[in-house]
Amino acid sequence: MTKLYLVRHGETFDNERQIMQGQTQGELNPTGIRQAEALSRQLADICFDAIVASDLWRSVHTARILAEPHGLEVVTTPLLRERDWGSFTGRFIPNLKDVKPWPDDIESLPAMMDRAGRFLDYVRDNYPDCQVLAVGHGIINKAIQAVYWHKEMYEIEKMKNVEVRILDI
Template identity: 60%
Template sequence: MTLLYLVRHGETVDNAHHIMQGQTPGQLNENGIRQAEEVADKLKDEAIDAFVSSDLRRSIHTCELIARPHGMPVTTTPLLRERDWGSFTGKYIPELANLNDPSLWPDDIESLDALKRRAKDFMVWLKEQYPGQKVLAVGHGIINKAIQSVYYNKPMNEIKPMSNAEIRMIEL
């Protein structure tokens, strides 16, 4: 069994300004750095075998801060990237009136099926790369939700959103 510590990246400048980040690199703000440091302190005595992150900067930075007390490197994977929000990327979220009605979304947004396939691929990859190990993985709000949706076999809307730097445990 692989034990997954699933973490959402710390707060970013765009999170604080309600900007749809999607697959942009993103930058942690001071609060996000503090959040990651709090997770690092909380988990400093845990025997974590590997640290994995989305290949987007906001997640890498969060994971590096959490891994620092362990003196371990961070492995990145595009499987943990946030949902591709297409032409919604960079937009002010409160102005996206169509956000609650996917039938009105532009065609360039990553489909829920594609997102869930990527989540499943991540879990398969993780079990193959780190069998029987404890792995901390830093992802993003929607991909982390998709991972839990696939794992628990529940619709996405039944998975509680993760706050910045929140940790959830999953046994794969």
Template identity: 80%
Template structure:
């Protein structure tokens, strides 16, 4: 059985300021570091065989903190990157609410779900019958769950910072 512990990174300075981070590196703020430390304590007894993270710094930071009690190195992959928000990146999120239509440079839900499917395949083939912690981002984690559960993105509940959900992704 391949078990995936899917986590979201801890809070960042841009989360706190409501800035659209997209595929920028990001950095955990003090609260985010505390959230990652609490997640590390919560998962200290989980039988992880591997820890995988998005290659964006905020996820790597979180994964390293959580991986520490397990003495595991963090493997990174761009498959776990957050949605590419194109020209929305770096903007104040409340200012984006009423913009229609969205610019063409934003990664489509279809493209993101395809990437999420490739991520699930990557975990299944690279870590068969293992328990893996994967630290990603809010929207790509939603896409991963939407693909896994065969649901639409809006049907998946938003993950809070440093929240974890467990999926049995065996073939």
């Protein structure tokens, strides 16, 4: 059985400003860097076999900080990318609350759940019986947990920046 340590990236400038990042690269702010450094110290004694991250910079940067004490390279995959928010990308999140209907260019929940399932299969296939640290994003991490627990997305609690959830897959 593989133990998956699922992490959300550190805080970004756009998180701080409540801007919908979606699949933009994003950049950790000083708080996000400190968060990742603190988590790196907390996880330093765990023997990870692999560190995987979304290919978006905010997750790669977080993963590289977490990888330092382990001497591991970060493997990236687009399967861990955040939800594609289409034309909502770059907009102020509180202004989007009551927008109905949503634009057609937003990645659908079924498509995102399918991607989340493919990520779990990817980890199982490539890292059997390993300890894997994976750095993703808030919404895709919720989708991964929803698939894992056979629940709806709304039943999964939102992850804070650099929060870790452990799944035995």
